[in-house]
Amino acid sequence: xxxxxxxxxxxxxxxxxxxxxxxxxxxxxxxxxxxxxxxxxxxxxxxxxxxxxxxxxxxxxxxxxxxxxxxxxxxxxxxxxxxxxxxxxxxxxxxxxxxxxxxxxxxxxxxxxxxxxxxxxxxxxxxxxxxxxxxxxxxxxxxxxxxxxxxxxxxxxxxxxxxxxxxxxxxxxxxxxxxxxxxxxxxxxxxxxxxxxxxxxxxxxxxxxxxxxxxxxxxxxxxxxxxxxxxxxxxxxxxxxxxxxxxxxxxxxxxxxxxxxxxxxxxxxxxxxxxxxxxxxxxxxxxxxxxxxxxxxxxxxxxxxxxxxxxxxxxxxxxxxxxxxxxxxxxxxxxxxxxxxxxxxxxxxxxxxxxxxxxxxxxxxxxxxxxxxxxxxxxxxxxxxxxxxxxxxxxxxxxxxxxxxxxxxxxxxxxxxxxxxxxxxxxxxxxxxxxxxxxxxxxxxxxxxxxxxxxxxxxxxxxxxxxxxxxxxxxxxxxxxxxxxxxxxxxxxxxxxxxxxxxxxxxxxxxxxxxxxxxxxxxxxxxxxxxxxxxxxxxxxxxxxxxxxxxxxxxxxxxxxxxxxxxxxxxxxxxxxxxxxxxxxxxxxxxxxxx
Amino acid sequence: xxxxxxxxxxxxxxxxxxxxxxxxxxxxxxxxxxxxxxxxxxxxxxxxxxxxxxxxxxxxxxxxxxxxxxxxxxxxxxxxxxxxxxxxxxxxxxxxxxxxxxxxxxxxxxxxxxxxxxxxxxxxxxxxxxxxxxxxxxxxxxxxxxxxxxxxxxxxxxxxxxxxxxxxxxxxxxxxxxxxxxxxxxxxxxxxxxxxxxxxxxxxxxxxxxxxxxxxxxxxxxxxxxxxxxxxxxxxxxxxxxxxxxxxxxxxxxxxxxxxxxxxxxxxxxxxxxxxxxxxxxxxxxxxxxxxxxxxxxxxxxxxxxxxxxxxxxxxxxxxxxxxxxxxx
Numbered sequence: 008x009x010x011x012x013x014x015x016x017x018x019x020x021x022x023x024x025x026x027x028x029x030x031x032x033x034x035x036x037x038x039x040x041x042x043x044x045x046x047x048x049x050x051x052x053x054x055x056x057x058x059x060x061x062x063x064x065x066x067x068x069x070x071x072x073x074x075x076x077x078x079x080x081x082x083x084x085x086x087x088x089x090x091x092x093x094x095x096x097x098x099x100x101x102x103x104x105x106x107x108x109x110x111x112x113x114x115x116x117x118x119x120x121x122x123x124x125x126x127x128x129x130x131x132x133x134x135x136x137x138x139x140x141x142x143x144x145x146x147x148x149x150x151x152x153x154x155x156x157x158x159x160x161x162x163x164x165x166x167x168x169x170x171x172x173x174x175x176x177x178x179x180x181x182x183x184x185x186x187x188x189x190x191x192x193x194x195x196x197x198x199x200x201x202x203x204x205x206x207x208x209x210x211x212x213x214x215x216x217x218x219x220x221x222x223x224x225x226x227x228x229x230x231x232x233x234x235x236x237x238x239x240x241x242x243x244x245x246x247x248x249x250x251x252x253x254x255x256x257x258x259x260x261x262x263x264x265x266x267x268x269x270x271x272x273x274x275x276x277x278x279x280x281x282x283x284x285x286x287x288x289x290x291x292x293x294x295x296x297x298x299x300x301x302x303x304x305x306x307x308x309x310x311x312x313x314x315x316x317x318x319x320x321x322x323x324x325x326x327x328x329x330x331x332x333x334x335x336x337x338x339x340x341x342x343x344x345x346x347x348x349x350x351x352x353x354x355x356x357x358x359x360x361x362x363x364x365x366x367x368x369x370x371x372x373x374x375x376x377x378x379x380x381x382x383x384x385x386x387x388x389x390x391x392x393x394x395x396x397x398x399x400x401x402x403x404x405x406x407x408x409x410x411x412x413x414x415x416x417x418x419x420x421x422x423x424x425x426x427x428x429x430x431x432x433x434x435x436x437x438x439x440x441x442x443x444x445x446x447x448x449x450x451x452x453x454x455x456x457x458x459x460x461x462x463x464x465x466x467x468x469x470x471x472x473x474x475x476x477x478x479x480x481x482x483x484x485x486x487x488x489x490x491x492x493x494x495x496x497x498x499x500x501x502x503x504x505x506x507x508x509x510x511x512x513x514x515x516x517x518x519x520x521x522x523x524x525x526x527x528x529x530x531x532x533x534x535x536x537x538x539x540x541x542x543x544x545x546x547x548x549x550x551x552x553x554x555x556x557x558x559x560x561x562x563x564x565x566x567x568x569x570x571x572x573x574x575x576x577x578x579x580x581x582x583x584x585x586x587x588x589x590x591x592x593x594x595x596x597x598x599x600x601x602x
Numbered sequence: 603x604x605x606x607x608x609x610x611x612x613x614x615x616x617x618x619x620x621x622x623x624x625x626x627x628x629x630x631x632x633x634x635x636x637x638x639x640x641x642x643x644x645x646x647x648x649x650x651x652x653x654x655x656x657x658x659x660x661x662x663x664x665x666x667x668x669x670x671x672x673x674x675x676x677x678x679x680x681x682x683x684x685x686x687x688x689x690x691x692x693x694x695x696x697x698x699x700x701x702x703x704x705x706x707x708x709x710x711x712x713x714x715x716x717x718x719x720x721x722x723x724x725x726x727x728x729x730x731x732x733x734x735x736x737x738x739x740x741x742x743x744x745x746x747x748x749x750x751x752x753x754x755x756x757x758x759x760x761x762x763x764x765x766x767x768x769x770x771x772x773x774x775x776x777x778x779x780x781x782x783x784x785x786x787x788x789x790x791x792x793x794x795x796x797x798x799x800x801x802x803x804x805x806x807x808x809x810x811x812x813x814x815x816x817x818x819x820x821x822x823x824x825x826x827x828x829x830x831x832x833x834x835x836x837x838x839x840x841x842x843x844x845x846x847x848x849x850x851x852x853x854x855x856x857x858x859x860x861x862x863x864x865x866x867x868x869x870x871x872x873x874x875x876x877x878x879x880x881x882x883x884x885x886x887x888x889x890x891x892x893x894x895x896x897x898x899x900x901x902x903x904x905x906x907x908x909x910x911x912x913x914x915x916x917x918x919x920x921x922x923x924x925x926x927x928x929x930x931x
Binding site: 106 | 606607610822825826827828829830831832878883884885886887888889930
């Protein structure tokens, strides 16, 4: 009996050991299964998240985290699943076709049954278990269905990851637009600061008005909720406000100063004391000119009679010249000249000094008016440039939304952000906006000057300029152009200062490369037959002829000179924003160096 | 009583020999023979259903020869009375002229009773077997008489002749351990039957066991270990035959009026154990339960009218049951 018990105990131990080995193999097998299931679940979650990201904002880390989270879940499930030896015995019986021998033996062992049949059963089971390799019952292999699902889901995840996400593209575009608006707000603010610095503590009313308009615009653009459309609306309103400023006095003052400068220059001799005065006025250095005038009063006492007479004559001439446009300046200059005459007799240096001071004051006032007007023009130019940049951004976005083309997810936003950088798209087909009186045909100025006085006015052949009041250009890169529209070919005065803006791409080729310089087809224009509402609208006679097939396509080196001249003129007339002048200069310098 | 590995081997050998000896007379019907052997070892009764001429009576007779059991055949007819089976008390007079009631045992006092065409007898007569089958006793005139052991009832019934028959009551059916469908032989088997029965040569089976040996085998089978999940599976199968059970398959809910009784579950487990022992194993398996399910349960589930209308038999329902009830949870 004791021998039987010993045998029973030994078989029980062997059974426990055998089942332990089976349980370990089962754990590994189930872990592989649950990890695969977790992977599939994680990939499924990633697919769901990536799909959701096409409609709602999803944190960018979420799709990346979904798969590891799924794997982790699988590992947790595998680790926490109950693994009783009884269950292992049941599963092993099934897989090894043991016909419930292990289950029965485990129960016999657990209950401590010691009947002869129980002992025989236990012995039979342990004998069979001896030759069994645990991994035959519980092989470690990936489940087929879950593996296939994981592979399919992985492919799906990669496809969704690589495919453009319209929602994200839209967000990036909005971000780029907001960035562009912020850039414009910053530029406007810088200009306001610059004007304020120039004006000093006592700005003229024009300057104060300009500064206020610019600051107000800056504040509106800095609003985080402002959209591109809102920004354009604000810019248009600001432009209207700036344009509404009365520039007639400044014009008269400018005219008076120019005439006075011309007269001073004409009256200057080799040793004229007024040497430099005319030059300073001519160069727009009005404060320096006022100082020079005051200094002349001080120096008058030491002047020879001939010098005094020459100065008197010169100032008289300048006063007379300026009087027609700016009576106050003319009168002040003449009084200063007269004071010199009085001083030759008994001499009245105080009266002489006072008269010169008054003339200096009048000169300074006129100069301030001119400077203020110039600054207002600068402000208008800046606002127009901002409008151009934002409009181009809007067009790029609209064009890409319509065509749905985007080579890479960042392209669209990149193009929008490039709009703030005029170096991109240096050649652009311009769309000119102007008043109905503009009758320029196909961009051909009537004065015969080279077409496209706008900076960066020429784009590639894909740019369209139909000669209507506004023509939109299209292209892969956006550019911006600010300039003057020309006069109509038929002699109608085109007064509009054109705002060119368009998208376009152009590769700056060599001097002989062809560029588009708009020319009237067959040299004449025709009235639109049904254009009752706008008689000034004209189209090319052979409108079906493509621009590149006519004379508008000219060698680059034939037009670049006149373009450069127009650009220089525009800068001299302060029609180019201050912060863009260097850019324009660099542009033409770069072209020149490339010759 | 020592039950060891050699006992199990002897058990299996004996059973195989019994089957082999029966097979010398009965061609084919191996599964039927095996189930009869299982029922015999379990000490239980069998209902054989099949059309006439398939060798049912021959089978039982051969079994009695192989097991050396006293065999009695009773042809059940509508006018058969209970006393014709159980026996009766008669007045007898001895030499001295004393008269006394004396019990005259009926044909039921045997080891192997063949109740041929049992469904032709009236329910009253059929019920006369109830006590004998369950208690293995007969009570007449307040006197209980013990039947010889082992005691088996092998009943037959014809499924196609319904006129003039009395279907067995559920209580009676439940007392049969197995209900076996005796089918037609295959062509090859029929050829073999013809060869054996149309010549002068006759096969005489040898006795290979006796009553005490059968009782010993029964004890051994009852001692066989069976794992709890296997017993639970038998219980779940039985429970699932009830249309009100939550685990009952759709077929059971639609076509079964009453499910199997506790005797059905007992038959499943006992049959599984004996099958395992016949296979030389020391424990019963799920597969043993599955193989026992049809003969043990087919007569214990009562079908409704819809099942009859749609020709849904008990076996189809049990197949659905086996397919849907999981072995272990």
